[in-house]
Amino acid sequence: MDGVVQAWVTGWVVSRGAAAPEREPWGFTVDVGQVAHVSRHVFDALGDDVDEGVVRKVAGGVTGAGVWLKVFHDPEVVGGWLGEGWWVDPEPGFLMTVPLTASAQRTGAPPGYRLRTWSVGGVTRVLVAAPDGSLAARGQVAPTGRTAVFDQIATVPAHQRRGLGSVVMRTLQNVAVGMGAETGVLAGTPAGRGLYEALGWHVEAPLTSAKFEGPNAG
Template structure:
């Protein structure tokens, strides 16, 4: 993939991600972007679409605030030698895309789905017949791009097609809003689901957090 292409895809991802999460506008840097997130476990993040050793080492050396994240679009093993003490690797992510087309989600017997849009973000909630949480997800459409985010299925409701239902519902909403490309960062487990739905992996993403006094307990694992 060309350097300009990966940078454009990552730019589209962070544009939608900041809307989805209510984060600050990305600040452009020579190596990528800095985003203020404003959470205890994630104060800010630096996103590097083409991380180089010198850039990463400088960021690592100049970081003193716990809860600072690095999102590096490279394999863990590539960037591992550049990382110093106090940094923890979260599970890797995978940047994936899908050309959008009209789709009609298939209902799942025994489950109900509700959705709502507020502040530019559409959320989907799936519950079982007793009203218990089963699955959820959200998307933010920014121009021609729709970023899918925080897709989750409760453990006891997995392997019932609910993840697919959530994704298809979000894609139908995004296509109706004029988006032509879906983008997301998948977890290692989620990558297989998205592949089965036609998504293409574009780049790996190493995810690291600076937390010098403790491990990753309570820290978001990806996305």
């Protein structure tokens, strides 16, 4: 999918309430404004098109703790490009997409669970509450024109394998389609990949997440 990284960045900043992305020759810089996540540099090349020299140059210019890199290549490869002070998540993420159509399957919560959906600031959130009122599953989506970013999808371990993740995803999918989105985009974890692929999502590229902790960290 052409422009998939830009689509993900555009929707992610809406979903997380981050600053508008700044275009760079190699991708995007996003200010997030959190102590452990001050900003992030997102490279827009995928897989073998990622330029090692460019990643090394950008990483080498980072001097403040809490700056992240998002590189669409394997962690084992990217980790070897980064110098002292970088923590690299050993588990790869996955940039994924799906053509969006309205789900014909039931999206209600299973018996005993409660499903609630609400929208604020262009972001629609879904909550599935357990019978005792505690959190069972959740997720959110930020449609931005023809694409929509699905974000922070999670099911509490005690409530997994009950179809709640599918309920959340299909509910968000219907919201996105209703707002005119044609393609869904997300950055998934290894734990979530199976769910997304079962729902028709396709992996576009692996994703490495790295955080600068400072030369003396650890």
